[in-house]
Amino acid sequence: DTAVSQTPKYLVTQMGNDKSIKCEQNLGHDTMYWYKQDSKKFLKIMFSYNNKELIINETVPNRFSPKSPDKAHLNLHINSLELGDSAVYFCASSFPGGTEAFFGQGTRLTVV
Amino acid sequence: GDSVTQMEGPVTLSEEACLTINCTYTATGYPSLFWYVQYPGEGLQLLLKATKADDKGSNKGFEATYRKETTSFHLEKGSVQVSDSAVYFCALRDSSASKIIFGSGTRLSIRP
Secondary structure (H helix, E strand, O other), rough: OOOOEEEEEEEEEOOOOOOEEEEEEEEOOOOEEEEEEEEOOOEEEEEOOOOOOOEOOOOOOEEEEEEEEOOOEEEEEOOOOOOOHHHHEEEEEEOOOOOOOOOOOOOOEEEE | OOOEOOOOOOOEEEEEOOOEEOOOOOOOOEEEEEEEEOOOOOOOEEEEEOOOOOOOEEEEEEEEEEOOOOOOOOEEEEOOOOOOEEEEEEEEEEEOOOOOOEOOOOEEEEEO
């Protein structure tokens, strides 16, 4: 059973398009995250949701809009894609407090 | 704000060599500390964790000890294998417990 699953795994699209990445977790966690990993492998948090409420937005351009329909899902919609958006996007989830996060397999987004 | 600094890579070792990857952190309060591993083409997996000072996390022959006095959480393994080749990330859960902050990652390559 996949704990944190995100789709698609690969996404190639043209500049200016709008795309979505979906994430679901079956671990019963309350908190979900989106991270961006750049070409140098650096991981930076983008958003954090707790029980469907946004708690962190790390100065991400407003072209990125997360949506959490319920606490098991956190989707990421990106408008007007730019070349610089090319990266691997990871979804993760955890219980609140000082616990570890569990990560999905990542979505490699390539904007051409 | 909270931050993690880890040894820059890449690190290349021969099989059965000893490994140390240094990690230090800056944080208010008492964060939980983690090592994550990312194998080629895969997502992040938790390797080990420690939640309070002097705790030792261990898994798959890897160990790290939470040292509050030196604000360090160095990753060690006595005898590395080719299958340990991956990128290793040191991380902490910040004092507000709302996000996990990652170091820049260390690429480890093991020669047969």
